[in-house]
Amino acid sequence: MRLIFEALVTSQDGGLEFQPGKVKQIHESIERVALSKDVADTAVVYEVAGYLRKTGSPRACDTLLQMMMAMAGLIQQMKSERELLAGMRIR
Numbered sequence: 001m002r003l004i005f006e007a008l009v010t011s012q013d014g015g016l017e018f019q020p021g022k023v024k025q026i027h028e029s030i031e032r033v034a035l036s037k038d039v040a041d042t043a044v045v046y047e048v049a050g051y052l053r054k055t056g057s058p059r060a061c062d063t064l065l066q067m068m069m070a071m072a073g074l075i076q077q078m079k080s081e082r083e084l085l086a087g088m089r090i091r
Helices: 002-006 019-033 039-054 057-085
Strands: 006-010 016-020
Touching: 002 006, 002 019, 002 039, 016 019, 016 057, 019 039, 019 057, 039 057
Parallel strands: none
Antiparallel strands: 006 016
16 A cells, blocks of 8 residues: 555645556556455555545545446456356366
8 A cells, every 4th residue: 555655746726646557557457456365455545545535635536436347347357257167067
């Protein structure tokens, strides 16, 4: 989560946003968090998003939440594929 805070810069509208060059690294970090089985890690990301929203940084908050939603979709797809494969029997 440290990377998230280090990547924040002041935006033109006065809030905070992510440095464009750091977004890929943040996305990779979010992916690791989302794929981990530790729910506490995921909860921390949502807490950070809430903090950003409360402190007047909706752009950074929305970016973070979009990353989490994309990962949630990916995880659901992977889970469905695993369930499908688990249901298949090799003859």
